[in-house]
Amino acid sequence: xxxxxxxxxxxxxCFAGWQIQKNARTVQREIExxxxxxxxxxIKITGSGRTDSGVHALNQVFNYHAMAFIPEASITAGLNSxxxxxxxxxxxxxxxxxxxxxxxxxxxxYEYIILNTAxxxxxxxxxxxxxxxxxxxxxxxxxxxxxxxxHDFSSFCKKRSMVDNPVRTINSTNxxxxxxFLKIEINADGFLHNMVRNIVxxxxxxxxxxxxxxxxxxxxxxxxxxxxxxxxPAKGLYLKKVYY
Amino acid sequence: xxxxxxxxxxxxxCFAGWQIQKNARTVQREIExxxxxxxxxxIKITGSGRTDSGVHALNQVFNYHAMAFIPEASITAGLNSxxxxxxxxxxxxxxxxxxxxxxxxxxxxYEYIILNTAxxxxxxxxxxxxxxxxxxxxxxxxxxxxxxxxHDFSSFCKKRSMVDNPVRTINSTNxxxxxxFLKIEINADGFLHNMVRNIVxxxxxxxxxxxxxxxxxxxxxxxxxxxxxxxxPAKGLYLKKVYY
Numbered sequence: 001x002x003x004x005x006x007x008x009x010x011x012x013x014c015f016a017g018w019q020i021q022k023n024a025r026t027v028q029r030e031i032e033x034x035x036x037x038x039x040x041x042x043i044k045i046t047g048s049g050r051t052d053s054g055v056h057a058l059n060q061v062f063n064y065h066a067m068a069f070i071p072e073a074s075i076t077a078g079l080n081s082x083x084x085x086x087x088x089x090x091x092x093x094x095x096x097x098x099x100x101x102x103x104x105x106x107x108x109x110y111e112y113i114i115l116n117t118a119x120x121x122x123x124x125x126x127x128x129x130x131x132x133x134x135x136x137x138x139x140x141x142x143x144x145x146x147x148x149x150x151h152d153f154s155s156f157c158k159k160r161s162m163v164d165n166p167v168r169t170i171n172s173t174n175x176x177x178x179x180x181f182l183k184i185e186i187n188a189d190g191f192l193h194n195m196v197r198n199i200v201x202x203x204x205x206x207x208x209x210x211x212x213x214x215x216x217x218x219x220x221x222x223x224x225x226x227x228x229x230x231x232x233p234a235k236g237l238y239l240k241k242v243y244y
Numbered sequence: 245x246x247x248x249x250x251x252x253x254x255x256x257x258c259f260a261g262w263q264i265q266k267n268a269r270t271v272q273r274e275i276e277x278x279x280x281x282x283x284x285x286x287i288k289i290t291g292s293g294r295t296d297s298g299v300h301a302l303n304q305v306f307n308y309h310a311m312a313f314i315p316e317a318s319i320t321a322g323l324n325s326x327x328x329x330x331x332x333x334x335x336x337x338x339x340x341x342x343x344x345x346x347x348x349x350x351x352x353x354y355e356y357i358i359l360n361t362a363x364x365x366x367x368x369x370x371x372x373x374x375x376x377x378x379x380x381x382x383x384x385x386x387x388x389x390x391x392x393x394x395h396d397f398s399s400f401c402k403k404r405s406m407v408d409n410p411v412r413t414i415n416s417t418n419x420x421x422x423x424x425f426l427k428i429e430i431n432a433d434g435f436l437h438n439m440v441r442n443i444v445x446x447x448x449x450x451x452x453x454x455x456x457x458x459x460x461x462x463x464x465x466x467x468x469x470x471x472x473x474x475x476x477p478a479k480g481l482y483l484k485k486v487y488y
Contacts, residue, residue, distance in 0.1 A: 011366040056367070085369045122255040123300070123371065125329045 004075065005063045005095040006045075011086040012056040013126040013235070019050045027051070027087060031062070034082035038075070039066050048101045048108065048242040049191070054234035056127070058111070059090065061242045063101040104244050107171060107189050110196045111240040112232065114182040114204075128181065129200075129236035135207065137177045143203045144173040144184065146216045153192050154223035156202065158231075161193035166223075168192065185240065197232045198225075205229030248319065249307045249339040250289075255330040256300040257370040257479070263294045271295070271331060275306065278326035282319070283310055292345045292352065292486040293435070298478035300371065302355070303334065305486045307345040348488050351415060351433050354440045355484040356476065358426040358448075372425065373444075373480035379451065381421045387447045388417040388428065390460045397436050398467035400446065402475075405437035410467075412436065429484065441476045442469075449473030 008031070016024035020032070028047060035043045045064040051057055070078070075092040083089070098104075113128040115121055120130045150169040157166055174185040186196055206213055206229065219228045252275070260268035264276070272291060279287045289308040295301055314322070319336040327333070342348075357372040359365055364374045394413040401410060418429040428447075430440055450457055450473065463472045 009366045011369070080364070085364065086366050088364055088366045090363055119334055120324070120329065120332055122253045122330050122332045125255070127367065 001065050001067060001097075002069060003063060003065055003095045003097055003099055005061065005093050005099055005101070006075070006079075006089055007091040008057065008060050008062065009088045009090055010057050010060065011127075012051060012054050014086055015053065017051055017053045017055065018047055018060070027057075027060075028062075030083060030087055031079070034079050035064060037082055038070070038078050039068055041067075046101045048105050049239075051237075051239055052194070052234055054126070055237045055239070056235075057239040059241050060239050061101050061105075061244075063095060063099055099244075101242075105190075105242050107187055107243045108191065108239065109185055109187040109241045109243075110191065111238045112184040112186075112196060112200045113236050113238065114184070115180055116182050117180045126235050129233050131204070133208065135182060135204075137175045137182060140182070140184075140203060140207050141173075141175050143206050143213045143216070144175065144186075144199075146213055147186075147199050147203075148173055151220050152223055153195055153220075155219045155225055155228040156195050156198040157192035157225065158194040158198075159225050163192065166192060168195070187243075194231055196237055197234065198228060200236075201232040202229030204232065245309050245311060245341075246313060247307060247309055247339045247341055247343055249305065249337050249343060249345070250319070250323075250333055251335040252301065252304050252306065253332045253334055254301050254304065255371075256295060256298050258330055259297065261295055261297045261299065262291055262304070271301075271304075272306075274327060274331055275323070278323050279308060281326055282314070282322050283312055285311075290345045292349050293483075295481075295483055296438070296478055298370070299481045299483070300479075301483040303485050304483050305345050305349075305488075307339060307343055343488075345486075349434075349486050351431055351487045352435065353429055353431040353484045353487075354435065355482045356428040356430075356440060356444045357480050357482065358428070359424055360426055361424045370479050373477050375448070377452065379426060379448075381419045381426060384426070384428075384447060384451050385417075385419050387450050387457045387460070388419065388430075388443075390457055391430075391443050391447075392417055395464050396467055397439055397464075399463045399469055399472040400439050400442040401436035401469065402438040402442075403469045407436065410436060412439070431487075438475055440481055441478065442472060444480075445476035446473030448476065 015027050018027045020028045045062045048061045072092040076089045079089045115128040115130045148170045152167050154166045168190050170188045172187045176183045259271050262271045264272045289306045291306045316336045320333045323333045359372040359374045392414045396411050398410045412434050414432045416431045420427045
């Protein structure tokens with residue numbers, strides 16, 4: 001039994017997220033359809049994690065098991081020819097038997113993209129969050145740094161999605177200003193549901209309302225979603241890299 | 245009677261082009277709907293020219309006449325609030341009575357974007373032409389320069405769209421390599437139907453088939469569409485600027 005690891009890019013705009021659901025176009029379903037067609041048998045895939053409706057991926061990772069051997073490059077090319085063009089398989093490799101796209105992951109990096117211009121863009125309307133008042137990256141950096149480290153992220157998790165252990169460790173945050181774009185990167189050992197969007201939404205809320213950044217410490221203590229700021233839109237979020 | 249000049253950006257992906265047609269979503273129709281709603285009377289607009297289905301615009305220009313006075317910034321903001329987000333009004337100004345978006349135009353610049361990478365991109369699938377074999381910009385520049393000057397462009401015009409006078413003057417061609425993208429700019433006093441797409445398609449054909457670039461001179465002489473190369477896809481084409 002071969003264990004195959006694939007890296008995939010997708011534009012989340014026209015998907016109801018990653019995970020298979022009834023009567024919905026999802027990334028997992030589209031990929032499973034293509035793989036099952038290629039191997040001529042039903043094959044299920046395991047993603048490194050779910051992404052929500054409208055969220056994009058630059059390098060999502062999934063694995064699957066198959067009896068038949070197909071060369072790596074032929075899997076990549078074959079799947080890309082079978083799949084719709086808002087999904088692109090970027091790389092395929094044979095992994096060790098114990099590799100598991102979700103359980104083997106050590107950390108993940110998400111990127112959140114803000115378009116910081118006076119007018120919105122017709123071209124980036126589904127691919128970033130447009131904010132028209134100018135954001136000073138240095139000030140936002142200082143706010144984001146308060147999220148670094150090990151915390152109980154209950155206040156930054158979607159209600160009703162709470163898990164047994166809401167403690168996660170953010171290893172790094174980083175903001176780059178590239179032309180009209182602000183790109184916020186967050187690397188953590190794991191993410192709760194909506195965690196990046198809630199952190200970005202809260203950081204921007206603190207910045208724009210000129211609140212004392214120390215308020216974030218109180219948000220952590222509250223362990224209640226309503227204590228933190230709003231959720232940033234899904235369309236600005238990208239799963240950038242999964243580390244194993 | 246006021247004469248108003250607007251500059252507009254649009255993502256052509258979900259439009260059947262600029263010009264109003266029966267039972268089709270077109271840019272002109274969407275804008276006229278919004279303007280008519282704002283002025284509470286039916287208003288027609290005049291574009292600098294048509295763009296085909298799937299073709300984008302960074303700075304298309306149109307004008308219209310109205311009896312009521314509305315400040316420029318309010319027109320821009322008002323239209324953007326009424327219009328779908330794949331159209332963005334970038335600027336509005338009151339023009340002299342004799343300004344005509346099409347007839348007053350002296351020249352136009354179109355940009356054609358090629359994504360030159362081994363793998364396609366899920367994100368740019370509707371916004372450039374993906375070519376996976378590496379293109380040397382300098383070699384392509386030499387081919388494109390042969391299109392400069394005043395020529396009969398019959399061989400580069402869509403069949404059945406021929407006009408009385410197929411002579412146009414290309415003032416400049418230019419290629420920039422920006423990361424993985426090749427951006428081809430062509431400025432001319434006017435363009436025949438599909439002219440940019442036919443020039444780009446032919447230039448790439450000559451380049452990739454390693455033909456002698458001098459063959460382009462024969463294509464001009466032939467005055468027959470079938471003498472030239474294929475038509476580049478609409479999705480890579482942008483109306484970049486109209487000069488008055």
